[in-house]
Amino acid sequence: MQKITRDQLIEKAASLLANGTVSCVLGWQKGEFDYDITPAVFETEDELKANFVWNDFCGANFSKYLVSKTKKCEGKILVFLKPCDTYSFNQLLTEHRFDREKVYAVGIPCEGMADIAKVKAIAGDGISAIDCSGEKLAVTTIYEDAPVMIDAKDVLAERCVNCKSKKHVAYDELIGEDGDVIDSARFDEVAKIEAMTPDERFAFWQNELSRCIRCNACRDICPACTCEKCVFGNPNSSLENKSPANSFEEKMFHIIRAFHVAGRCTDCGECSRVCPQHIPLHLLNRKFIKDIDSFYGEYQAGAEVGSRAPLVNYTTDDLEPGEVFERGDN
Amino acid sequence: MQRIGVFVCWCGSNIAGTVDVQAVSDALAHEPGVVFSTNYQYMCSQAGQNMIKDAVAEHKLTGIVVCSCSPRMHEATFRKTAAAAGINPYMVEIANIREQCSWVHKDMQTGTEKAIILGKAAVAKVNLNTPLTPGESPVTKRALVIGGGIAGIQTALDIADAGFPVDIVEKKPTIGGKMAQLDKTFPTLDCAACILTPKMVDVAQNDKIRIFSYSEVTDVKGFVGNFDVTIKKHARYVKEDICTGCGACTEKCPMKKVPNEFNLGMDNRSAIYIPFAQAVPKVATIDPNYCNMLKNGKCGVCSKVCAAGAIDYTQKDEFIEEKYGAIVVATGFNPISMDKFDEFAYNQSKDVITSLEFERLTNAAGPTAGKLLRPSDLKHPHTIVFVQCVGSRCDACAEKGKEYCSKICCMYTAKHAMLTRDKYPDTEVYVFYIDVRTPGKNFDEFYRRAVEEYGVHYIKGMVGKVTPEGDKLKVQASDLLANKQLHIDADLVVLAAAIEPDKSARPLATMLTASMDTNDFFTEAHPKLRPVESPTAGVFLSGACQGPKDIPETVSQAGAAASKVIGLLAKDKLTGNPCVASSNELMCNGCSTCERVCPYGAITYENKEFRMPDRTTAIRRIAVVNPAVCQGCGCCTVACPSGAMDLRGFANSQIIAEVDAICK
Numbered sequence: 001m002q003k004i005t006r007d008q009l010i011e012k013a014a015s016l017l018a019n020g021t022v023s024c025v026l027g028w029q030k031g032e033f034d035y036d037i038t039p040a041v042f043e044t045e046d047e048l049k050a051n052f053v054w055n056d057f058c059g060a061n062f063s064k065y066l067v068s069k070t071k072k073c074e075g076k077i078l079v080f081l082k083p084c085d086t087y088s089f090n091q092l093l094t095e096h097r098f099d100r101e102k103v104y105a106v107g108i109p110c111e112g113m114a115d116i117a118k119v120k121a122i123a124g125d126g127i128s129a130i131d132c133s134g135e136k137l138a139v140t141t142i143y144e145d146a147p148v149m150i151d152a153k154d155v156l157a158e159r160c161v162n163c164k165s166k167k168h169v170a171y172d173e174l175i176g177e178d179g180d181v182i183d184s185a186r187f188d189e190v191a192k193i194e195a196m197t198p199d200e201r202f203a204f205w206q207n208e209l210s211r212c213i214r215c216n217a218c219r220d221i222c223p224a225c226t227c228e229k230c231v232f233g234n235p236n237s238s239l240e241n242k243s244p245a246n247s248f249e250e251k252m253f254h255i256i257r258a259f260h261v262a263g264r265c266t267d268c269g270e271c272s273r274v275c276p277q278h279i280p281l282h283l284l285n286r287k288f289i290k291d292i293d294s295f296y297g298e299y300q301a302g303a304e305v306g307s308r309a310p311l312v313n314y315t316t317d318d319l320e321p322g323e324v325f326e327r328g329d330n
Numbered sequence: 331m332q333r334i335g336v337f338v339c340w341c342g343s344n345i346a347g348t349v350d351v352q353a354v355s356d357a358l359a360h361e362p363g364v365v366f367s368t369n370y371q372y373m374c375s376q377a378g379q380n381m382i383k384d385a386v387a388e389h390k391l392t393g394i395v396v397c398s399c400s401p402r403m404h405e406a407t408f409r410k411t412a413a414a415a416g417i418n419p420y421m422v423e424i425a426n427i428r429e430q431c432s433w434v435h436k437d438m439q440t441g442t443e444k445a446i447i448l449g450k451a452a453v454a455k456v457n458l459n460t461p462l463t464p465g466e467s468p469v470t471k472r473a474l475v476i477g478g479g480i481a482g483i484q485t486a487l488d489i490a491d492a493g494f495p496v497d498i499v500e501k502k503p504t505i506g507g508k509m510a511q512l513d514k515t516f517p518t519l520d521c522a523a524c525i526l527t528p529k530m531v532d533v534a535q536n537d538k539i540r541i542f543s544y545s546e547v548t549d550v551k552g553f554v555g556n557f558d559v560t561i562k563k564h565a566r567y568v569k570e571d572i573c574t575g576c577g578a579c580t581e582k583c584p585m586k587k588v589p590n591e592f593n594l595g596m597d598n599r600s601a602i603y604i605p606f607a608q609a610v611p612k613v614a615t616i617d618p619n620y621c622n623m624l625k626n627g628k629c630g631v632c633s634k635v636c637a638a639g640a641i642d643y644t645q646k647d648e649f650i651e652e653k654y655g656a657i658v659v660a661t662g663f664n665p666i667s668m669d670k671f672d673e674f675a676y677n678q679s680k681d682v683i684t685s686l687e688f689e690r691l692t693n694a695a696g697p698t699a700g701k702l703l704r705p706s707d708l709k710h711p712h713t714i715v716f717v718q719c720v721g722s723r724c725d726a727c728a729e730k731g732k733e734y735c736s737k738i739c740c741m742y743t744a745k746h747a748m749l750t751r752d753k754y755p756d757t758e759v760y761v762f763y764i765d766v767r768t769p770g771k772n773f774d775e776f777y778r779r780a781v782e783e784y785g786v787h788y789i790k791g792m793v794g795k796v797t798p799e800g801d802k803l804k805v806q807a808s809d810l811l812a813n814k815q816l817h818i819d820a821d822l823v824v825l826a827a828a829i830e831p832d833k834s835a836r837p838l839a840t841m842l843t844a845s846m847d848t849n850d851f852f853t854e855a856h857p858k859l860r861p862v863e864s865p866t867a868g869v870f871l872s873g874a875c876q877g878p879k880d881i882p883e884t885v886s887q888a889g890a891a892a893s894k895v896i897g898l899l900a901k902d903k904l905t906g907n908p909c910v911a912s913s914n915e916l917m918c919n920g921c922s923t924c925e926r927v928c929p930y931g932a933i934t935y936e937n938k939e940f941r942m943p944d945r946t947t948a949i950r951r952i953a954v955v956n957p958a959v960c961q962g963c964g965c966c967t968v969a970c971p972s973g974a975m976d977l978r979g980f981a982n983s984q985i986i987a988e989v990d991a992i993c994k
Contacts (some may be wrong), residue, residue, distance in 0.1 A: 071948055096951050227972035228918045260971060272725035312927050312969050
């Protein structure tokens with residue numbers, strides 16, 4: 001259960017709409033099911049009251065939506081940002097991807113979001129309704145009359161189990177209290193993969209990435225993937241519609257994408273959240289973050305606006321390629 | 331589709347000795363786009379070039395691949411050949427089958443194989459080459475010289491002599507620099523002032539030269555031929571154009587206890603001062619840190635005694651903006667601080683001095699009017715110990731000192747020793763050295779005269795410790811040749827302090843995006859072949875800012891820098907290198923990554939209106955490369971996350987085509 005309520009957020013949004021601070025609101029609304037919450041733009045209090053949703057399935061990071069919405073919305077746009085979303089928000093500002101003046105950012109606390117796959121693993125399929133308002137999640141299925149009661153802690157998404165920060169690094173206004181940056185165990189999973197032999201590791205990724213159906217959901221959701229024209233959609237890039245020549249090239253999409261966002265990825269975990277094939281894509285990015293931290297000193301993309309990522313910065317203390325090589329990968 | 335001609339050069343036996351040139355030209359004849367392939371003994375010769383021209387005409391070639399030596403050697407030659415034959419010069423590619431192939435292989439078979447692969451890569455690239463035309467930019471015909479020492483003075487005079495206006499910016503109230511503080515100059519022993527001050531007057535009287543003294547450069551924008559420079563003129567509280575330099579104010583100023591920096595603090599000056607008698611411009615300057623009128627509004631004596639009415643206590647710093655075509659850096663050097671060298675007791679005894687202080691002590695205009703007297707008790711010293719390499723040639727790990735040789739110390743120490751013995755034969759002079767380095771015209775003869783004619787005691791070894799005891803300085807040293815310890819009771823110890831670049835050089839380098847080495851000396855574009863140019867186009871180096879130098883070397887470098895500037899300013903338009911970065915505005919996100927990695931400041935951003943596919947207009951931030959500033963290094967193309975940035979002539983697609991050709 002989230003500490004702040006839907007009513008609090010609607011009240012805040014409605015008052016900002018009423019006093020003219022903002023002209024539209026970027027929020028969540030219910031999708032086909034209770035758990036597939038969809039981002040939406042609201043322009044009136046009535047719309048908010050009818051469709052606005054805030055619960056344990058509001059994982060969507062709105063930062064990326066600002067790139068297109070700020071250009072379309074007349075006046076300022078209100079955006080609700082969970083702590084982890086604020087990092088993407090800053091990173092996009094660093095890259096000049098939207099006009100800060102056109103945004104009114106309200107920071108909201110987050111108790112962690114639920115992973116529907118974990119819920120389904122407990123409650124089974126055929127979920128007809130989920131009520132997040134009580135102490136526990138009440139999951140109703142079409143097969144049972146009584147809802148299954150699930151402790152939210154048992155179904156937290158991986159990125160929330162390993163939450164890196166409850167602190168908002170950007171906002172105009174904060175609802176509730178700000179938290180702290182957390183010394184999480186998020187790199188443990190990377191370390192596990194690092195500990196594999198090269199063959200095991202290749203087999204691991206072969207197994208994961210072979211499930212990819214190239215739906216592009218990870219690219220489309222990624223706040224670091226905001227190119228005007230993606231190389232994979234550019235006829236001049238020699239990569240568009242390229243059929244893989246072998247089973248390794250099949251993986252190039254994800255490897256290229258991981259390099260593309262290296263140093264800019266804030267580890268928001270949206271890629272893994274939206275992947276319909278449940279590929280742990282965030283681990284590729286997290287490996288880069290871990291390496292950057294160990295090679296160049298700790299760096300969190302989006303922690304501040306305008307910071308120079310180590311990969312596009314040069315200092316005389318930089319690691320020599322030879323030292324990286326010697327460090328080796330087993 | 332291109333029509334490519336391949337020309338394989340034998341380079342006598344340089345290439346043909348290890349590479350089967352016939353096999354190479356045969357193999358490349360079958361590459362896509364190749365319509366003609368041949369080989370010849372010397373492609374770069376007149377006959378070879380004519381062969382290319384004839385082939386262009388006969389086979390209607392659109393592209394040329396020359397398999398020969400390094401492009402650094404003959405790329406320009408073959409580009410000219412292509413232009414003469416009516417093909418765009420940038421349709422020529424060189425496959426380096428000499429330095430990168432025949433010279434590094436012994437086996438004919440592997441050498442030939444590699445030469446063919448290199449040729450294929452070049453053919454693959456030419457297939458994607460497009461004709462390029464260099465851009466042009468105008469040249470502002472005015473030069474800026476930063477620093478008014480002998481380097482800056484000579485550069486300015488030489489540029490002005492060619493008819494171009496020059497501005498000198500000097501941070502001190504007068505030009506002249508370090509040379510003005512020297513007494514005599516080695517190896518001819520003519521007096522520094524006698525040869526420098528006429529040049530200073532020349533500068534002052536030259537109508538092409540403007541002097542901004544007591545000023546500094548605070549901002550530099552633009553690029554070669556078109557620099558926009560902001561100069562901060564510090565308030566000197568004296569109207570420069572009215573002051574006659576009579577000196578009445580300096581005599582009457584009641585505040586006379588200001589350490590005189592011109593004499594390195596060995597005597598005092600007044601709060602309003604003229605640094606020295608031959609100063610240029612010869613105008614007074616009020617030191618705001620000491621002037622009572624400026625500090626608490628009480629005094630005003632100088633204003634009362636100034637007959638010309640030049641004093642203006644309300645003067646403010648002034649900012650001047652000016653355009654320049656070329657910038658010469660002549661920021662010079664300083665001796666390093668002796669604070670870290672406690673073993674020589676520099677901070678404990680007034681009688682341990684640096685060599686520059688010694689210059690002032692022996693200078694007729696110095697604190698002792700040229701008499702060699704010890705600073706502590708103004709007595710004549712009878713035993714003088716000179717210590718060389720103080721802070722020079724230090725261990726890299728040592729916290730203090732510099733790794734490099736300061737180059738001038740051996741000679742000026744020989745000069746000091748010789749002059750002392752000449753004027754005061756009753757004085758014993760010891761010089762402790764690691765090595766005596768005298769490469770220079772008449773330098774070794776000079777040093778030998780000091781030893782042989784003047785009886786200076788040269789001792790190979792370092793001084794370990796100097797301890798002040800009574801009115802003596804106990805010098806402990808080792809004589810490495812005799813392998814024994816020495817104890818000398820000296821009256822005066824002179825330290826040949828290492829020299830380092832002026833502190834203003836580092837921020838200036840940042841402004842100019844000029845590169846520096848780890849010691850803060852400016853780096854030249856090529857250590858042998860382009861010694862007075864900085865790698866940043868339009869920025870030139872003069873004097874000790876580039877490395878330790880003596881006066882003759884500084885003056886030659888100053889003249890060389892001037893000739894480079896004149897060569898630049900003589901042009902009406904600059905032809906750029908067309909192989910520069912350019913951003914595809916349809917793909918650019920405006921994320922600023924390229925701007926951050928650009929070492930030349932060539933990238934700016936603009937907001938541009940775009941017609942979007944849905945028939946709306948959107949304003950997007952996009953990167954714009956200034957082709958006149960871009961040096962084509964390619965940093966931006968690899969940093970660009972969206973692939974919008976590409977290098978003309980070295981496009982990503984071309985490089986990939988080359989790699990593909992090699993890996994096929």
